[in-house]
Amino acid sequence: MANFSKSNVPQFSVDVYQNEYLPEGGREVNAIVTVTSTGGGTSGGIALGRVAASPSSIPGRTPGAAVVIMVDCSGSMEYPPTKMRNARDATAAAVDTLRDGVEFAVVAGTHVAQEVYPGGGRLATAGPATRAAAKEALRRLAAGGGTAIGTWLTLADRLLATADVPIRHGILLTDGRNEHESPDDLRAALEACARRFTCDARGVGTDWEVKEVTGIASALLGTADIVADPAGLAADFTRMMEDAMGKEVADVVLRLWTPVGVEIVFVKQVAPSVEDLTDRRTEAGPRSGDYPTGSWGDESRDYHVCVRVPEAGIGQEMLAARVSLVLPDPAGGTPQTLSQGLVRAVWTDDMAASTSINPQVAHYTGQAELAQVIQQGLDARKSGDFDGATAKLGRAVQLAAASGNADTAKLLSKVVDVVDAATGTVRLKAKVAEADEMTLETRSTKTVRVKK
Amino acid sequence: MMSQRHQPSACPSCEEPLESGDLFCGACGYDLSAVPPLPEDRPTVVMGSPVGGAAWPADPAGPGREQPFGDRPSRPPATGAPGTAGPAGVAAVRFDARAAEAGAGDFELPAPDPAARPAPAPGTAGEPWGPGTPVPPPAARPAPHAHVPEPQAGTGTPAAPAAPVEPPPAPVQPPAPVEPPPGAGGVPDPRAVEHTATPPAGTRLCVACRAGHVDPDGYCENCGHAQPRERDHMEEELGAVAAVSDRGLRHHRNEDAFAVSSTALPDGSPAVVAIVCDGVSSATRPDEASAAAAAAANESLLAALPRGTHPQTAMHDAIVAASEAVNALAGDGDDGDAMEHDPHHHRNAPACTLVGAVVAGGLLVVGWVGDSRAYWVPDDRSGPPARLTEDDSWAAQMVAAGLMNEAEAYADERAHAITGWLGADAYELEPHTAAFKPDRPGVVVVCTDGLWNYAEGATDMARVVPPDAARRPLHSAQVLVGHALDGGGHDNVTVAVLPFAVVPAGAGSA
Numbered sequence: 001m002a003n004f005s006k007s008n009v010p011q012f013s014v015d016v017y018q019n020e021y022l023p024e025g026g027r028e029v030n031a032i033v034t035v036t037s038t039g040g041g042t043s044g045g046i047a048l049g050r051v052a053a054s055p056s057s058i059p060g061r062t063p064g065a066a067v068v069i070m071v072d073c074s075g076s077m078e079y080p081p082t083k084m085r086n087a088r089d090a091t092a093a094a095v096d097t098l099r100d101g102v103e104f105a106v107v108a109g110t111h112v113a114q115e116v117y118p119g120g121g122r123l124a125t126a127g128p129a130t131r132a133a134a135k136e137a138l139r140r141l142a143a144g145g146g147t148a149i150g151t152w153l154t155l156a157d158r159l160l161a162t163a164d165v166p167i168r169h170g171i172l173l174t175d176g177r178n179e180h181e182s183p184d185d186l187r188a189a190l191e192a193c194a195r196r197f198t199c200d201a202r203g204v205g206t207d208w209e210v211k212e213v214t215g216i217a218s219a220l221l222g223t224a225d226i227v228a229d230p231a232g233l234a235a236d237f238t239r240m241m242e243d244a245m246g247k248e249v250a251d252v253v254l255r256l257w258t259p260v261g262v263e264i265v266f267v268k269q270v271a272p273s274v275e276d277l278t279d280r281r282t283e284a285g286p287r288s289g290d291y292p293t294g295s296w297g298d299e300s301r302d303y304h305v306c307v308r309v310p311e312a313g314i315g316q317e318m319l320a321a322r323v324s325l326v327l328p329d330p331a332g333g334t335p336q337t338l339s340q341g342l343v344r345a346v347w348t349d350d351m352a353a354s355t356s357i358n359p360q361v362a363h364y365t366g367q368a369e370l371a372q373v374i375q376q377g378l379d380a381r382k383s384g385d386f387d388g389a390t391a392k393l394g395r396a397v398q399l400a401a402a403s404g405n406a407d408t409a410k411l412l413s414k415v416v417d418v419v420d421a422a423t424g425t426v427r428l429k430a431k432v433a434e435a436d437e438m439t440l441e442t443r444s445t446k447t448v449r450v451k452k
Numbered sequence: 453m454m455s456q457r458h459q460p461s462a463c464p465s466c467e468e469p470l471e472s473g474d475l476f477c478g479a480c481g482y483d484l485s486a487v488p489p490l491p492e493d494r495p496t497v498v499m500g501s502p503v504g505g506a507a508w509p510a511d512p513a514g515p516g517r518e519q520p521f522g523d524r525p526s527r528p529p530a531t532g533a534p535g536t537a538g539p540a541g542v543a544a545v546r547f548d549a550r551a552a553e554a555g556a557g558d559f560e561l562p563a564p565d566p567a568a569r570p571a572p573a574p575g576t577a578g579e580p581w582g583p584g585t586p587v588p589p590p591a592a593r594p595a596p597h598a599h600v601p602e603p604q605a606g607t608g609t610p611a612a613p614a615a616p617v618e619p620p621p622a623p624v625q626p627p628a629p630v631e632p633p634p635g636a637g638g639v640p641d642p643r644a645v646e647h648t649a650t651p652p653a654g655t656r657l658c659v660a661c662r663a664g665h666v667d668p669d670g671y672c673e674n675c676g677h678a679q680p681r682e683r684d685h686m687e688e689e690l691g692a693v694a695a696v697s698d699r700g701l702r703h704h705r706n707e708d709a710f711a712v713s714s715t716a717l718p719d720g721s722p723a724v725v726a727i728v729c730d731g732v733s734s735a736t737r738p739d740e741a742s743a744a745a746a747a748a749a750n751e752s753l754l755a756a757l758p759r760g761t762h763p764q765t766a767m768h769d770a771i772v773a774a775s776e777a778v779n780a781l782a783g784d785g786d787d788g789d790a791m792e793h794d795p796h797h798h799r800n801a802p803a804c805t806l807v808g809a810v811v812a813g814g815l816l817v818v819g820w821v822g823d824s825r826a827y828w829v830p831d832d833r834s835g836p837p838a839r840l841t842e843d844d845s846w847a848a849q850m851v852a853a854g855l856m857n858e859a860e861a862y863a864d865e866r867a868h869a870i871t872g873w874l875g876a877d878a879y880e881l882e883p884h885t886a887a888f889k890p891d892r893p894g895v896v897v898v899c900t901d902g903l904w905n906y907a908e909g910a911t912d913m914a915r916v917v918p919p920d921a922a923r924r925p926l927h928s929a930q931v932l933v934g935h936a937l938d939g940g941g942h943d944n945v946t947v948a949v950l951p952f953a954v955v956p957a958g959a960g961s962a
Contacts, residue, residue, distance in 0.1 A: 259676025260661070287674075309676075317678035317704045319671035342669065346704045 010037045010248045010296065012325045014341035017360035021346050021353040027308050028265065029320040031343040032360040035293075036300040037248070064165030066103040066123055067244055068156040068197075069094055069237075071116075072174040073108040076207060077143040083204060083230045084143050087173060090233035092135045094171065097241035098126040103163045105156075106134060109172075110145030111180040113155035123163050146180035149216070150189030157193045166250045166330075167295055168197035170220070171240055173233070175204045178212050186212070190219040195251060198222050198294045200240050203442070204230055206434045210441045218275060221294030226442045228435035246297035249327060252338070253290040254303060257322040260287065263308040267291050270364040271302035274371045274445040290326065302449070304364050309345050320345045360450055363403060367447040370399040370408065374444035378415075378437065381428065390416075390428055398424030405448045411440040681705065683739065687926065690714050692724045692811075694926035695948035696933045700902055701941030707731030708900050708946035709742035709804075711750035718760040723812035725753045726948035729774075730824050730900040732803040732873055741778045741802035745874050748777035749808055763810045764887045767819035771883035774806050775821075775874045782876035803875025807841060809896045811952050816840075816896060819885040821872045823848075825904050829914045830894035831922050837914035840886065840896070844872025862908070868901065895921040895928070895951045902945035903936045917949075925949035 018031035071091055077084045091106060098104055103123035106116040117137040118124040124134065152172065160168040178186055193199070199220035203213045204227045217224035223240070227233050254277070258264060269275040281289040293301070309320050324340035348354055377392030393416050400409040401421035409421070414436040416426040656666040656679065664674020671678055683706040684699040690712055699706040711727045729745045731738025752773035756766035782801035805822025818826045823843040830837065842848060847867035850856040861867055872882055897903075897913060907913040916935045921928035928949045936945040 259672065260664075260674050262676065312677075315700070315702045315704050319669075319676040319678070342671075348704070349702055 010298070012037050012252075012296075012338035014323060014325060014339045016323065016341040016343055017358055018343060019353075019356055019358040019361070020344040021348045021350065021356075022309075023351065023354040024314055024347060024349060025311055026345075026347065026354060027311060028306065029309055029343060029345050030304070030306050030358070030361045030365075031321070031323075032270070032358070032364055033254075033303040033305055033323045033341055033343075034300060035254070035303065035325055035339075037296045038298060063167050063248060063250070064101070064103075064163070065167035065169065065245070065247065066160050066163035066165050067098065067169045067171065067241070068105045068107055068123075068159050070107045070109050070113075070152045070156055070170060070172040071141065072110075072147065072176065072204075073141055073143050073145065074110050074147045074176055075144050076176045083175060084141070086230035086233045087204065088138050088141055090173070090237040091138055093234040094237040094241040095126075095131050095134045095138075097238050097245065098131065099245050100126055102126045102245070103165065104130075104134070105159045106138065107152055107155055107159070108141055109147070109149065109152035109174070111148045111151070112145070113148075113152045115155070115159075116141060121159065121162070123159055147174065147176050147178055148181040148185070149174060149178045149212070150181050150186040153189045153193050153199070153216075153220075156199075157196055160197050167244075167247045168250070169244045169247070169295070170197055170199035170222075171237065171244070172199055172201045172216060173204060173237075174201070174208055174213065176207050177209045186216075190216065194219055195292055198250075200224070200244075202227050202233075202236065202240075203438070204228075204233060206438055210438055214442060214445075221292060223273075224442055226435070226439050228439065243297065247295040248297055250295040251328060251330075252293050252296055253284075253326050253328065254293050255284055255288055255290050255324045255326045255337075256281075256305065257288045257324070258307055259309075259319060261310040262320060264289075265306035265308055266304070267306075268304045268368065269293070269301055270304045270367060271300075271447045271449055273447060274368050277303075284326075290328075293325075302360075302364065304361070304368070305343060307343070312345075312347055314347050314349050317344065317346045319343070363450045364447070366399050366403050367405070370396055370403070370405065371445045371447070373399070374408070374412070374440060378441050378444075381415075386428055390426060393428070394424035394426040396424075397421050397426050403448060405446075407446060407448075408440075408443065411436070411443060415440055678704070683709075683743075686710070687930070688712055689926040690724075692722065692925075693726050693948060693950045694929050695726060695728070695898075695946065696926070696929040697946040698902075698933050698937065698941070698944065700944050701937060703942075703944055705739060706944045707733060707738040707742055707804075708902065708944040709739070709746040710946050710948055711746040712948055712950075713750055713754055715754050715757050717757060717812055719813075721813060723753075723757045723763070723810060724950060725750060725757075725808065725810050726896070726898045726950045727753075727770075727774075727806065727808040728824055728898045728900055728946050728948050729807075729874075730805045730822065730902070730944070730946070732800075732805070732870070732875070735800040735803040735875060735877075737781065737802045738804060740781055741804040741875060744777040744781055744802075745774035745804050745806050749774040749806060753808070753810060757810070757812060763812045763815055763817040764819075764885050767808060767810055767817050767885045768883050770808060771806060771819050771821060771874075771885075772881065775878070775881050775883075778802055778804060778874040779876040801876035803873045803877065805844075805870065805872075805900070806874055807898055807900075809840075809898050809948070809950050811896070811950055814889060814954070816888045816890055816952055817885065818888075818896070818898075819883055820844075821874055821881070821883055823868065823870050824900045825898075827897040827899070827904075827910055827913045828888070828890065828894055829897060829910075829917045829921065830890075830892050831919075832892060833914060833919065835892060835894075837894075837910040839910045839913075840888065842884065843870070844882075844884075845870050890952055891954065893922060893951070893953050895925065895949050897932065898948040898950060899932070900944065900946045902941075902943035903932055903947050905943065906936050906939035907932075921949055922951040922953070925951055 013036045015034045015036070016031050017034065018029070020029070022029070069091055071087050073084075077087065095104070095106075103125055105118060105123050108114045108116045115121070117134045118130070124130040149172070153170070156170045160170070197220065199216060200222035201213045201216040201224050203210070203225075206228060210226075214224040225236070227236050254267070256264065256267060264278070264281075266276065266278045267281070269277060277291040280291055284290045303323075305321060305323060307320050309318065312318060319342055321343040322340060323343060325338040327336040327338055329335055373392045373396045377389045377396060380386075380392060381389035393412065397409065397412050397416065397418050398421060399405075400412060412418070414429075415432050416428055419425040419427060658664040658666055658672035658675060658677060659680060660677035661672060661675035664672040666679050667673045670681070683697070686697045686706075688695050688710070692714055693712045695710040695712045697706060697708050697710055708731065709729045712725065714722055714724045717723050727746045727749045729742035731740075731742040735741065749770040752770035753766050756769060757763065761769070779801075805820070805824045807820040807822075807824035807826055808818065809826050810817045816828070818840045820826070820841045821844060823845045824841075825843070826840040828838045828840055842852075845867065846869040847856075847858075847861035847864065849871060850861040850864075851858050856864070872878070874881070895917065897917060904913065907916050916932060918924070918928050918931050926949075929947045932947040932949070933945045
């Protein structure tokens with residue numbers, strides 16, 4: 001394992017949780033891979049920009065960062081007028097959270113994207129003067145026009161590209177549907193931006209489309225959430241910016257090596273939220289593929305890897321997969337392996353060993369199902385299939401209760417009346433606040449970890 | 453219960469005729485409650501003269517520490533044996549296989565069926581066993597284990613003796629031109645594998661697909677298969693003793709270990725040692741436990757015997773030393789992590805069984821804890837063979853207590869639960885030792901249950917020991933391991949063959 005023993009340097013560790021024992025004829029191997037990045041001396045309010053960044057992007061040197069904030073300024077932001085005011089305040093709070101030395105810009109988004117600050121296709125360097133100037137410029141923000149999010153992202157990408165920094169991040173706020181460009185335009189913009197910068201997306205109010213916002217965050221490896229009450233925007237923007245300032249290493253990939261004959265069934269991030277990465281593989285040499293994980297601060301994420309191995313006889317042992325965290329060299333040099341873990345398969349005739357399910361695998365299998373049944377239940381409800389919705393959301397209540405996912409259970413209880421959580425017996429509520437339903441849908445992929 | 457107990461007609465230790473109801477031998481004081489119930493397996497009786505008459509030379513270095521060679525084993529096998537404690541006194545039972553806890557596992561294998569075996573014609577116990585006997589050498593095992601070195605069957609010169617404690621050099625590369633073995637399930641056709649660049653020097657070719665090279669972590673970079681580990685198959689021969697250990701066909705690693713060595717007594721006569729240990733699978737790191745126990749017991753004997761310590765005392769002390777070595781493992785290691793990663797490994801201190809034999813000064817001393825065994829097989833097969841050890845096992849206790857006959861007890865799923873072991877969580881260490889003075893030449897077969905599951909009774913064992921065992925101990929050990937693998941190889945198999953030659957009168961009393 002990589003060991004960067006210097007202080008102020010993040011260390012990646014990979015832990016594999018699995019039951020490696022397969023019965024005779026067994027082929028499917030499941031493992032939960034926990035990746036933890038620690039010791040990076042992430043922000044927490046401490047100014048990190050003091051150490052001169054070395055030219056090589058070795059993890060741990062306080063990295064240079066650039067952030068673009070995209071604020072929806074479409075006409076609907078004036079209804080009610082507090083929404084625009086809150087968005088302005090939230091952006092100001094986010095600007096205040098920028099640490100000195102970080103490059104930043106503010107973009108106003110309508111059916112076109114406009115630079116609000118500093119303008120001229122440039123980024124400003126955070127400092128007392130630029131922060132004040134940026135907040136001054138925010139006063140000029142006014143609502144009017146449509147919504148074409150793809151243009152906002154394209155402008156953000158162009159601005160971020162001017163900075164020679166490892167961490168590039170966007171914060172996007174919208175209050176409405178992406179009505180003034182085709183879904184294909186947005187998709188093309190997302191594809192162009194993917195792996196060039198990461199982006200958190202927020203929907204304010206209840207007139208936006210959950211799948212659009214979560215789709216942006218998913219494609220750009222950021223978080224998605226709802227801010228139903230515009231008054232909560234400032235706190236949320238501050239928290240998002242703090243997280244962005246805590247990022248230490250960008251563009252880390254999860255590399256999966258599998259032997260000849262092994263099929264990859266799926267690769268999913270399962271904590272802190274469910275994100276299927278299976279289709280995002282890019283080949284990386286013989287029998288290896290890379291899955292993007294974005295940028296990392298002081299944090300821990302879990303991945304569920306499922307592979308199908310060729311059959312082998314009792315007593316045989318093989319390596320089913322080697323999971324490593326890899327930091328590609330932007331200059332095209334040798335990628336740096338940060339840490340790795342092994343997923344094994346051992347065939348045994350010991351039924352007690354081969355039939356038991358690893359608790360981590362069981363837990364996250366349940367969490368992934370939870371996210372899925374919430375989505376299916378809400379879709380059924382929208383399409384008028386109330387029996388189907390009751391069954392799916394009942395199952396969701398049962399899974400949330402059994403796994404201790406209290407946040408999701410609470411959100412579910414605003415959509416259904418829980419009769420018995422243990423059996424998943426629920427009744428659909430006759431009246432559900434739109435904000436509650438959207439909150440449940442947006443946060444359905446949030447997971448909890450195994451109770452220790 | 454007492455009345456049901458088997459009562460032999462003569463003392464198993466000194467052959468003094470016994471009277472009905474005797475609890476101890478009137479001549480030597482042998483504790484009769486521990487007499488093994490099966491007459492054909494009684495220790496010592498079949499071996500000729502009792503131990504009692506021999507005198508052990510005084511320790512020249514320390515007269516005060518002279519070990520009088522008593523009339524009977526100073527620690528007879530009865531110590532803490534079932535007959536005295538009874539099943540109610542069984543403080544702890546553990547299973548030497550995880551599967552046992554789920555009611556499925558090793559003991560479910562087809563029990564060794566004497567009828568299914570090539571039965572020798574009546575009265576032909578001395579039938580010669582040529583190299584062409586029905587018992588093939590270990591190399592006859594199936595494909596993925598192609599690394600097993602060819603036993604030098606039929607040549608009078610088995611593998612060169614290796615230095616003590618050093619396993620034979622692992623085969624670095626399998627025979628190259630051989631086609632990939634058929635039946636290696638799931639191993640991809642190497643022809644389908646893309647050819648990679650010339651490997652760096654020193655890399656090994658995978659034994660499973662023969663196409664990929666082996667990564668530093670021991671797996672093939674092409675097909676992912678685990679490569680044979682050093683311990684998967686080990687052989688060692690010192691002139692007068694040999695041992696073979698094999699992973700078997702159903703377990704993914706070898707948790708057995710052995711040590712063989714020879715030294716000299718103060719009078720210059722040779723002393724030969726064989727130790728065999730079987731790691732308890734349900735404990736953590738059983739492989740480390742067995743290795744530590746075998747090494748510690750061997751070292752202890754090598755230190756004690758040249759000082760003139762009585763071999764039986766030395767054996768007792770060696771078991772204590774082995775126990776301490778295994779106990780010491782409990783504290784270290786990453787058991788905490790292992791727990792989290794692998795819930796199947798219960799929080800269980802490393803543990804193993806031990807059986808050892810010493811041939812020195814005309815004596816044969818055995819010592820054991822657990823269910824690994826020693827058997828006596830005389831060179832002249834017209835004399836009866838014998839089992840020299842009494843298992844610390846549930847089945848043995850049931851039989852000893854008269855609650856079940858041997859067939860019933862060994863058919864029970866609890867049969868292989870062991871009631872004694874080395875390890876930090878053993879309740880009380882009760883090393884069993886016994887000394888014998890055979891009156892004829894023969895060999896001692898020291899083995900784990902991986903072998904004796906396929907040759908349980910002493911006569912069964914004698915039947916599979918080649919007749920030239922005393923002259924070719926390594927070959928015999930290979931044949932015996934092969935017997936276990938042919939039977940299914942359901943467990944790790946370890947066998948040491950230790951020849952015993954009758955010392956001419958006076959030789960041992962200088």
